[in-house]
Amino acid sequence: MDVKVLQDILAANENLARENAKLFKDKGIFVINLMASPGSGKTSFILKTAERLGNKYNMAVIEGDIASKIDSEKIKAHGIQSIQINTGGACHLEANMIKKAINHFDLEGINLLMIENVGNLVCPSDFNLGESARVVILSVPEGDDKPYKYPSIFRDCSVLIVNKVDMIGLSDFSIDRLKVAVYKLNPDVNIIPLSCRTGEGFDVWIAWLEENLEYCR
Amino acid sequence: MDVKVLQDILAANENLARENAKLFKDKGIFVINLMASPGSGKTSFILKTAERLGNKYNMAVIEGDIASKIDSEKIKAHGIQSIQINTGGACHLEANMIKKAINHFDLEGINLLMIENVGNLVCPSDFNLGESARVVILSVPEGDDKPYKYPSIFRDCSVLIVNKVDMIGLSDFSIDRLKVAVYKLNPDVNIIPLSCRTGEGFDVWIAWLEENLEYCR
Numbered sequence: 001m002d003v004k005v006l007q008d009i010l011a012a013n014e015n016l017a018r019e020n021a022k023l024f025k026d027k028g029i030f031v032i033n034l035m036a037s038p039g040s041g042k043t044s045f046i047l048k049t050a051e052r053l054g055n056k057y058n059m060a061v062i063e064g065d066i067a068s069k070i071d072s073e074k075i076k077a078h079g080i081q082s083i084q085i086n087t088g089g090a091c092h093l094e095a096n097m098i099k100k101a102i103n104h105f106d107l108e109g110i111n112l113l114m115i116e117n118v119g120n121l122v123c124p125s126d127f128n129l130g131e132s133a134r135v136v137i138l139s140v141p142e143g144d145d146k147p148y149k150y151p152s153i154f155r156d157c158s159v160l161i162v163n164k165v166d167m168i169g170l171s172d173f174s175i176d177r178l179k180v181a182v183y184k185l186n187p188d189v190n191i192i193p194l195s196c197r198t199g200e201g202f203d204v205w206i207a208w209l210e211e212n213l214e215y216c217r
Numbered sequence: 218m219d220v221k222v223l224q225d226i227l228a229a230n231e232n233l234a235r236e237n238a239k240l241f242k243d244k245g246i247f248v249i250n251l252m253a254s255p256g257s258g259k260t261s262f263i264l265k266t267a268e269r270l271g272n273k274y275n276m277a278v279i280e281g282d283i284a285s286k287i288d289s290e291k292i293k294a295h296g297i298q299s300i301q302i303n304t305g306g307a308c309h310l311e312a313n314m315i316k317k318a319i320n321h322f323d324l325e326g327i328n329l330l331m332i333e334n335v336g337n338l339v340c341p342s343d344f345n346l347g348e349s350a351r352v353v354i355l356s357v358p359e360g361d362d363k364p365y366k367y368p369s370i371f372r373d374c375s376v377l378i379v380n381k382v383d384m385i386g387l388s389d390f391s392i393d394r395l396k397v398a399v400y401k402l403n404p405d406v407n408i409i410p411l412s413c414r415t416g417e418g419f420d421v422w423i424a425w426l427e428e429n430l431e432y433c434r
Contacts, residue, residue, distance in 0.1 A: 039359025091339035122308035142256025
């Protein structure tokens with residue numbers, strides 16, 4: 001792509017992201033930009049997080065997909081307010097899409113907004129949405145070498161969730177090899193292994209999240 | 218992105234892809250553009266295919282990744298000629314990258330060129346490389362709803378490999394639900410379930426491939 005055009009797009013996105021961030025801060029909303037490959041368990045992770053938080057916090061979800069309303073319908077079926085963004089073809093969410101989507105929510109009283117980005121380990125990492133934190137999910141069947149191949153997304157996240165740890169042993173995945181690869185890129189990241197299926201490891205994630213939610217109030 | 222700029226990029230890519238395709242046809246090389254999410258088993262699939270073809274055909278591999286030489290080193294360790302393309306940040310391969318990469322091969326005598334695209338279910342589908350066929354891999358842990366969310370890549374492929382079928386039963390993945398979703402987009406696609414780990418299902422894939430290789434000679 002033409003470098004100038006890309007720079008203009010990114011600069012315009014940064015401006016809108018800052019406006020979103022200011023609004024979220026004013027309203028006391030902790031916002032997570034959740035990024036991962038297709039099929040790593042993003043929606044299951046959101047649902048399990050909601051189940052574990054219970055009625056303690058008020059949560060909203062923005063679902064990003066190229067097509068379909070599958071994920072937002074799944075979220076709504078659990079009584080959680082949710083908006084679906086269909087990008088049409090675009091491989092990532094941008095700040096202007098979030099700016100429009102949040103008009104559908106009553107922001108007063110929302111404590112936590114989870115934004116499920118389009119399933120993609122590459123493009124979403126270039127576009128700030130105004131989030132408070134970036135959380136990346138890598139699932140065990142994807143393999144432990146992904147940080148070497150897709151460094152940008154692992155470099156710029158606060159938390160790396162390693163999902164589907166109940167599948168360790170079915171392939172040659174090594175959590176230690178993964179940690180070596182990730183810490184080289186991002187020494188301060190919190191790596192949290194868990195399973196959305198069995199629930200193991202969720203205490204650590206919920207503790208991190210609640211600490212940040214309390215700080216935001 | 219600016220629509221005009223995108224159109225110009227795609228048109229320039231199409232021209233180069235046509236040149237690549239002509240060269241491949243003249244040399245009698247069957248070229249596969251292999252596309253999938255990160256971690257779906259693209260490299261394992263290439264290695265198992267090479268093992269199954271044995272010395273019957275002469276194979277070369279182009280590996281596409283944002284960073285690292287992990288995959289091309291893995292391929293070379295099995296005695297197969299391979300070139301690594303590092304895109305630097307780009308989320309897909311383009312025809313000009315292939316045009317440069319093939320200068321590193323002696324094309325005389327090559328029957329099969331497998332191009333492993335950057336792990337991404339979105340962006341690679343817009344860029345022809347001059348391939349003879351597009352093969353998409355979806356692995357069982359990714360889930361059976363992906364065609365609804367990423368329609369473009371499933372619409373434009375000749376073969377859909379369903380990898381890691383040895384993991385069926387560990388999640389709620391249904392091959393029948395997947396087929397319904399895929400055939401709606403692409404009624405003519407060959408859906409081939411297999412496992413790179415156990416080798417089951419590979420006979421069907423190798424039969425399809427050999428038929429096309431013979432046709433190319």
